Amino acid sequence: MRLASVVAAAGMIFALGFGAKAQHTELIDRTYSGVSKETNPQVAKKVIQDEAFQKVSEEIIQELIGSERFLKNKSLIQSKIIRNSARYIPFTKPSAMSQAGEEFKMSVAMKVSLKDLKQMLQDNSLLNENDAAPVVLPMISWQDRVEGRSYRWWLSLDKNPAGFLLKEGRLLEEALRGAFQKNNFYLVKPIEAGLAANVPADFQNEKVGGEDAQFFAQYFNAPVIVDGQVNLTKGENKNYRIELRLTAIQVSNGRAIADVSRRFDTDGGSFESAVDKKLREVLEGTANDLAAQVMEAWQRGSVGTSVIRLTIKGRQTLPVWEGVKEKIRSQLTQVKNIRERLVSADSVSFEVDTSVPAAELIGKLEALDLDGKKLSRVSEGQNEIVLKWAQ
Structure with a gap:
């Protein structure tokens, strides 16, 4: 049983009572102590406060995205994030100012909303851990149980190439390319590019996984692979059924980061025309769903973890x-x-x-x-x- 379901069953009074507490835990405490040589105490106070927002922001952002990414995007972070620090630092409390010689000293206690800061980083595509180009490689197998044929782009075509499945495979590639392109990912189109000729014989296996997946990811510089299956079978009412399963996998650790499973029944008619018509109707929406899930995982920082x-x-x-x-x-x-x-x-x-x-x-x-x-x-x-x- 999931906690969310149990909590919902406990009733509205409990949910409201705990909501305030949950919001409170989203704030983390940080304190900064600074000095200023400004002669005017009010000016000195502002200088120390501004420095506190700057230093604390830089410290937490580097914890979230790493020093390398921080330095690479320092100008963007300064203009889009730190300049708007009031959005994620809702509470500040400066101490009384003291003077030692020519310097004013003061500490600033702050509460930082990690949730709001993460959202700002995510909105600017800074939260993901992976600096590699977001390249996606589809590894999708086609199984036609009506005509008894199959097709996988990474296998050398035999003497009787599955022309219809090849055509539908191109159609799916095009839909995936468009969907991922909207989210600033580059999806390789291996059928169109004729990449089968580049695959060594030792890796021309029906099922791609484990070390084979690592090879394809490295060979084509693709940190994400779409492992997929499309099955075509006879339906129950003189029509045909399309079962489509697409899983986006982070190859570095074998994690599934997105998954789409669909089942469609065609209208009546000849097998190839009915299947082609239905796929043209549904592939765009299916591809968009998968690409959106991958983008969400990428922005959230789950890719690379x-x-x-x-x-x-x-x-x-x-x-x-x-x-x-x-x-x-x-x-x-x-x-x-x-x-x-x-x-x-x-x-x-x-x-x-x-x-x-x-x-x-x-x-x-x-x-x-x-x-x-x-x-x-x-x-x-x-x-x-x-x-x-x-x-």
């Missing part, structure tokens, strides 16, 4: 579990997304998208202040962390 299973042992109330999830999401800049996967009476397991290894993440989790409570480690593996509530 690894997935770690986080289990926290101990009996707690639902508000506490929801608070933990929100705290991790909002307080740890290294966590790009967190989803609950298994809820039991005495533990909850989450799936965490993170840009750091488990050994580093576990230290940050133990340092979290969960409304006066702490977590301590039970065990740690490459892809799994188990914690418990500290005594």
